[in-house]
Amino acid sequence: METxxxxxxxxxxDIDKLPDITTPISILKEQASLLGQKTKNIVEAEVKSTDAGxxxxxxxxxxxxxxxxxxxxxxxxxxHHGIELYPVGLSFSNRSYTANSPExxxxxxxxxxxxxxxxxxxxxxxxxxRS
Amino acid sequence: xxxFLFWNIKAKPLENRIRRxxxxxxxxxxxxxxxxxxxxQMLVTLNQQADPMFHHIQDRIGECEKIAIYSKFQxxxxxxxxxxxxxxxxxxxxxxxxxxxxxxxxxxxxLWWEGDDQFAESIVLAxxxxxxxxxxxxxxxxxxxxxxxxxxxxxxxxxxxxHGVMTRKVxxxxxxxxxxxxxxxxxxxxxxxxxxxxxxxxxxxxxxxxGHVSYFWNIxxxxxxxxxxxxxxxxxxxxVLTDDGDESLLTSHGLPDVAGASDHLPLLFKLDI
Numbered sequence: 001m002e003t004x005x006x007x008x009x010x011x012x013x014d015i016d017k018l019p020d021i022t023t024p025i026s027i028l029k030e031q032a033s034l035l036g037q038k039t040k041n042i043v044e045a046e047v048k049s050t051d052a053g054x055x056x057x058x059x060x061x062x063x064x065x066x067x068x069x070x071x072x073x074x075x076x077x078x079x080h081h082g083i084e085l086y087p088v089g090l091s092f093s094n095r096s097y098t099a100n101s102p103e104x105x106x107x108x109x110x111x112x113x114x115x116x117x118x119x120x121x122x123x124x125x126x127x128x129x130r131s
Numbered sequence: 132x133x134x135f136l137f138w139n140i141k142a143k144p145l146e147n148r149i150r151r152x153x154x155x156x157x158x159x160x161x162x163x164x165x166x167x168x169x170x171x172q173m174l175v176t177l178n179q180q181a182d183p184m185f186h187h188i189q190d191r192i193g194e195c196e197k198i199a200i201y202s203k204f205q206x207x208x209x210x211x212x213x214x215x216x217x218x219x220x221x222x223x224x225x226x227x228x229x230x231x232x233x234x235x236x237x238x239x240x241x242l243w244w245e246g247d248d249q250f251a252e253s254i255v256l257a258x259x260x261x262x263x264x265x266x267x268x269x270x271x272x273x274x275x276x277x278x279x280x281x282x283x284x285x286x287x288x289x290x291x292x293x294h295g296v297m298t299r300k301v302x303x304x305x306x307x308x309x310x311x312x313x314x315x316x317x318x319x320x321x322x323x324x325x326x327x328x329x330x331x332x333x334x335x336x337x338x339x340x341x342g343h344v345s346y347f348w349n350i351x352x353x354x355x356x357x358x359x360x361x362x363x364x365x366x367x368x369x370x371v372l373t374d375d376g377d378e379s380l381l382t383s384h385g386l387p388d389v390a391g392a393s394d395h396l397p398l399l400f401k402l403d404i
Contacts, residue, residue, distance in 0.1 A: 040178035041186050042171055046207075066187040066206060067170035130171045 022102055024078055024088050025049065028061055031113065035063075035122075042067065043125045045075075057082050063121060067129040073121055076112055093117050133225075133404055136372075137352060138397035139164040139237070139277045141389070146176040148375045148392060153177060153185075155376020156399055160223075161185070161201040164237040164277045173201060188221070195219040197237035198276070209233075213263050218256065220263050228404050231360065232267060234260055236276035246286075249279065253286030257293050261315070270315060273402070275354040277395065282321050282350055295319030295355045299366075305358050317355035320366055324350055331371050335396045337386045352398050360402065368401035 011017060025047060032045035044064045052058035056079055063073045076092035088105050090097040092112045099105035112118060136158040138149070142165050153161060161177075170187040177185040181203070188200040194214040202209065204225060212232070213220040220234045239252060264270045278287060286292045290309045295317040296302050302318035325348070326333050334348030352371075356364050373381050373396065380392045387394050 036184060036186075040174050041184050042174050044186070044206075064206075066189045067174075070189045070206070126171075130169070 021085075023085055024080060024099075024102075024105055025059055027102070027106065027109065028059060028078070031109065032061070039122065039126060042129050043122050046072075052079055055082050056080065063125060065125040065129050068125065071125070073125070075118060075121065132401050133159050134399065134401045135160045135162065135273075135275065135354075136397055136399050137162045137164070137235070137275045137277075137354065139352060139393060139395040140168075141165055141393040141395065142167045143393060144168060145392060146173055148378075148380075149173075150176050150179065151375040151377050152372065152397060152399075154180070156372070158399070159203050160233075162235045162275060163199045163201075164197060164235075166199045168199075170199070170201075173199070177201060190214045190219055190221075198235045200235070212267060213259065215259075218259065220260070222267055225404070229271060230267070230269065231402070231404060232264065232269070232272040234263075234272060234274040234276075236274065236278070238277065238279045240279045244279075246280075246284065249284070250286040250289070250292065253280070253289070253292040257291065264315075269359065270357045271359050272317075272357040273354060273360060274317065275398065275400075277352050279351050281346070282319050282325075282353060287319065287353070290314040293317055293319075293355060295353070297322035299361060302356075302358050303361065316358060318358065318361060318364075319353060319355050320364075320369055321350045321353045323366065324371055331373060332381070332385065332387075332396060335371050335398065336394060352395055354398055354400050360404075363402045363404050364400070365403070368403075370399045372397045372399050 028047045032047050035045040046062045046064055048060045048062060050058050058077060058079045060077050061075050063075050065071045076090060078088050078090050080088040086100055088099045090108050097108045099108050134157055136152060140163055146168050174185060174187055183203050185201045185203055186205055188202050188206055188209045190211045197217045198219050208223060208225055210222040210224060212222050218236045220232060222230050223233050224230045264272060280286050282295060287295045290307060291314060294314050297319060299318055302316040306313045306315045323329055334350045335352040336349045337347060338349060339345055339347055373379060380388055380396060382388045387396055
């Protein structure tokens with residue numbers, strides 16, 4: 001006798017039916033990829049997630065210089081709840097920001113990436129890789 | 132399909148010729164021996180137009196000075212498993228495909244070492260490879276490099292050496308036992324490139340020795356493939372390059388153009404992984 005499986009899950013969790021959600025990590029990965037293109041991969045960026053405890057995820061945005069024995073510099077860090085994507089806390093150069101939406105997150109990120117300190121670190125890594 | 136290029140560039144500033152090879156032959160993984168080109172210069176040159184761009188694949192601690200690797204695949208896919216001055220072994224873990232072990236070497240030269248020295252050292256090299264294969268738990272291994280030995284020399288052929296055999300059929304037996312010890316085969320497809328019986332040059336390196344015994348053409352640059360990777364390798368996907376896609380790497384006499392390129396010719400091979 002043939003039996004049918006009782007499936008109680010909603011169809012909205014099927015992987016091919018999920019809506020595209022822009023997460024803070026996906027925004028960071030996109031920016032990491034763009035840095036490599038701008039520096040011809042002489043300075044790259046990597047995005048590393050770690051469990052920050054209490055159900056929170058911490059994500060580091062590191063600058064990497066492969067020619068300097070993979071020297072790594074943590075430019076900034078974000079933290080958010082493992083399930084709730086916002087609010088996101090950003091920590092950069094002794095400064096802290098909070099973003100309550102993707103728009104605010106992008107705004108803070110833009111300021112960090114354009115900061116004089118960011119430019120100075122990248123220029124230093126390129127100069128040292130060249131020598 | 133992943134395309135690999137190995138070239139001993141004789142410490143020459145050949146970055147533009149390398150870029151031409153990489154572009155014209157659609158190279159994914161570039162492995163250089165005797166490279167004094169800085170990673171900065173190599174990346175600036177390779178990435179003039181490359182899409183995706185090349186990455187400098189640094190080893191774990193910068194210990195392997197004789198081999199430089201650049202790739203369209205990011206650093207995170209090349210996991211450094213073993214490094215010494217002359218040997219680098221990386222686990223290549225590309226998404227969605229079985230991991231392979233990429234070993235690259237620049238073996239000591241006959242200028243400084245006798246054949247017996249090379250044979251003795253090849254036993255150490257083979258032991259290291261077997262040990263790393265045990266650590267990673269598979270033998271999906273390729274070994275590429277400038278061996279400074281011909282495929283018929285003891286260090287390449289001996290069971291306790293690299294154990295490289297000339298036919299796929301023999302290699303498919305996986306291993307053979309000598310004095311109660313089992314030794315895995317490598318398939319050495321380079322045998323087929325000797326002399327005039329195959330297309331292209333008669334070797335990868337030309338040296339006219341003044342003594343009685345001279346081979347003239349040698350095949351010091353080789354790629355060896357473990358039996359477990361043979362289904363991914365076709366002999367037609369291996370070539371000794373004689374041009375960079377635009378200009379010849381040979382002189383008008385058909386010998387490696389030492390002035391304009393290197394005394395070694397590059398090896399290009401593909402794996403369907």
